[in-house]
Amino acid sequence: MQLAHFLIFLTILTEADPYKVLVYNSKFGFSHSNFLGNIADILVEQGHNVTSLIPIIDPEVRDGTSKSTKIFIPQALETRKILSVMRERKAEYFSMSNYDPFNTLLVGKISDTLLVAQCKAVLEDTKVLKQLQADQFDVMIVENFDMCGVAFAYLVNPKSLITSSASTPFSFMFEEFGIPLALSYNPTSYMSFLDVHSVFERVKNIYGEILMHALLYPGRWMIEELYRDKFGNSFPSLQEISSHAAFTFTNSEPLIDFAAPTLNRVIAIGGIGAKTPIALDQYWSDVVSRRSQTILLSFGSVAKSITLPKAIKQSILKTISAFPNVTFIWKYEQPEDDFGKCASHTHPNLVLTSWTPQNDLLNDRRITAFITHGGMGSTQETALRGIPGIFIPIFGDQPRNAGMMQHNGFGKVLDKFDLKNPETFIAAIKDVLNNDSYRENAAKVSRMLAKKPFSSKELMIRTVEFAAEFGPSRALRPLSYDMNFVEYHNLDIIALSLLLFLFLIYLLTMSIHISFSKNNVKEKKQ
Numbered sequence: 001m002q003l004a005h006f007l008i009f010l011t012i013l014t015e016a017d018p019y020k021v022l023v024y025n026s027k028f029g030f031s032h033s034n035f036l037g038n039i040a041d042i043l044v045e046q047g048h049n050v051t052s053l054i055p056i057i058d059p060e061v062r063d064g065t066s067k068s069t070k071i072f073i074p075q076a077l078e079t080r081k082i083l084s085v086m087r088e089r090k091a092e093y094f095s096m097s098n099y100d101p102f103n104t105l106l107v108g109k110i111s112d113t114l115l116v117a118q119c120k121a122v123l124e125d126t127k128v129l130k131q132l133q134a135d136q137f138d139v140m141i142v143e144n145f146d147m148c149g150v151a152f153a154y155l156v157n158p159k160s161l162i163t164s165s166a167s168t169p170f171s172f173m174f175e176e177f178g179i180p181l182a183l184s185y186n187p188t189s190y191m192s193f194l195d196v197h198s199v200f201e202r203v204k205n206i207y208g209e210i211l212m213h214a215l216l217y218p219g220r221w222m223i224e225e226l227y228r229d230k231f232g233n234s235f236p237s238l239q240e241i242s243s244h245a246a247f248t249f250t251n252s253e254p255l256i257d258f259a260a261p262t263l264n265r266v267i268a269i270g271g272i273g274a275k276t277p278i279a280l281d282q283y284w285s286d287v288v289s290r291r292s293q294t295i296l297l298s299f300g301s302v303a304k305s306i307t308l309p310k311a312i313k314q315s316i317l318k319t320i321s322a323f324p325n326v327t328f329i330w331k332y333e334q335p336e337d338d339f340g341k342c343a344s345h346t347h348p349n350l351v352l353t354s355w356t357p358q359n360d361l362l363n364d365r366r367i368t369a370f371i372t373h374g375g376m377g378s379t380q381e382t383a384l385r386g387i388p389g390i391f392i393p394i395f396g397d398q399p400r401n402a403g404m405m406q407h408n409g410f411g412k413v414l415d416k417f418d419l420k421n422p423e424t425f426i427a428a429i430k431d432v433l434n435n436d437s438y439r440e441n442a443a444k445v446s447r448m449l450a451k452k453p454f455s456s457k458e459l460m461i462r463t464v465e466f467a468a469e470f471g472p473s474r475a476l477r478p479l480s481y482d483m484n485f486v487e488y489h490n491l492d493i494i495a496l497s498l499l500l501f502l503f504l505i506y507l508l509t510m511s512i513h514i515s516f517s518k519n520n521v522k523e524k525k526q
């Protein structure tokens with residue numbers, strides 16, 4: 001017994017010192033909170049002292065952390081008002097186009113004001129700020145999405161700041177993280193495919209980028225203005241604050257993402273939000289045993305299946321009727337509504353359910369394929385568990401995620417506007433059921449992910465501990481941050497070269513002209 005005590009004593013001694021970590025985790029979207037919440041919990045498991053600062057924007061969203069100490073900033077009245085306006089104005093996810101500038105800008109403007117409203121509440125709580133400043137954190141982790149947290153980090157003044165993205169980086173994040181956009185071959189969020197040889201497609205990619213800047217820039221500008229109003233005009237820009245980050249975490253998985261330039265400071269920890277799967281309980285085990293093939297169908301939690309237009313619901317039912325030997329598990333929020341009751345009655349191979357143990361189902365070999373909207377979490381779970389799929393992106397970053405899966409041979413992307421057409425949908429399902437290449441590719445990528453030299457979890461923990469010990473490194477910060485647009489793109493050199501070229505052409509034409517007229521003079525004299 002004494003030896004055991006001694007061993008425990010030894011392991012405590014040899015473990016690294018616990019560090020104090022603050023995670024800024026606003027509650028507005030589960031995929032964001034899931035990413036940040038999991039980071040917080042993993043660090044707690046590792047023995048660190050982690051505090052989560054949680055501004056409540058949407059009380060219905062889970063905060064994703066169960067192990068860290070939580071400090072809440074209650075939802076402000078203004079936040080609640082804006083949120084209810086957003087709820088009333090139900091977004092028509094299944095019928096609107098990502099490329100529609102009016103819709104995009106309108107949605108963008110409302111969500112910007114929502115984040116700013118809650119940011120005001122964060123700044124008004126001076127007690128919390130004072131306490132956090134006194135705590136002297138080793139590391140603070142923020143996401144470059146609700147930019148209130150990035151600016152707040154400047155006030156909290158941790159030894160190291162770690163910026164992050166709960167998805168693959170998009171739009172403004174490239175500038176804030178210091179990574180090149182590579183727009184000619186790196187698809188923006190709105191693109192599933194990018195034919196790099198097509199002028200039209202590259203123009204479309206640039207247009208998508210411009211649209212996202214227009215969507216996200218005002219929000220950043222409003223946050224900067226809010227802080228400058230409060231703390232004076234010398235308050236640094238969000239990009240300047242981000243530029244001094246020790247590291248950047250992205251929820252990107254290099255083994256499935258589109259390859260693009262990056263920096264040593266940017267650490268990809270894709271899949272960090274995925275839970276370890278467990279065996280199915282009796283109910284679900286029975287469901288997946290009913291027929292030799294089972295397909296899981298889910299559009300995620302934002303674009304709800306109950307809000308699908310009637311024509312699409314009927315088309316999905318027709319598709320399901322075409323496969324009587326396949327069980328379909330459809331995540332449908334209200335199985336007891338009129339449509340749900342009728343559909344379950346007429347379709348014995350359909351299981352409507354308001355909740356599924358998605359990650360555990362995907363891990364079960366009895367699931368044949370996954371039909372998904374291509375949210376970041378769902379595509380990563382699909383890849384980790386090695387399941388082929390049909391990817392039907394609805395909005396946001398889903399087109400790019402879906403394209404990424406097709407690029408890796410997991411299955412095909414299906415246009416959401418083709419959902420109305422059962423023939424197309426049936427053909428897509430036949431393809432994924434009959435073409436073995438998808439299952440083989442999926443299984444191979446899944447094995448590769450399982451054997452990665454360093455897991456996302458290890459990378460994340462070691463990076464945070466390193467940042468806590470040493471602070472930001474000057475070597476890791478690219479000089480590009482200090483350059484203006486003209487310098488960065490060498491526009492001055494290009495302009496000078498053009499001028500020089502024009503000048504040379506001028507000289508050349510002049511000299512030809514002169515020698516020509518001299519010859520003329522000579523000829524006349526003769």
Ligand SMILES: *[C@@H]1O[C@H](CO)[C@@H](O)[C@H](O)[C@H]1NC(C)=O
Pocket residue numbers: 020049050051135
């Ligand atoms: C963890 O950090 C908080 C905030 O700084 C502090 O109040 C608390 O005492 C710390 N807990 C431990 C066990 O160090």
Ligand SMILES: *[C@@H]1O[C@H](CO)[C@@H](O)[C@H](O)[C@H]1NC(C)=O
Pocket residue numbers: 322323324325
């Ligand atoms: C379903 O399975 C039964 C029995 O194996 C078979 O006779 C039938 O042709 C199958 N139906 C379809 C549409 O594949």
Ligand SMILES: *[C@@H]1O[C@H](CO)[C@@H](O)[C@H](O)[C@H]1NC(C)=O
Pocket residue numbers: 435436437438
């Ligand atoms: C299966 O899918 C792959 C990838 O799309 C394709 O190259 C191949 O021709 C397909 N095979 C069949 C038999 O359709």
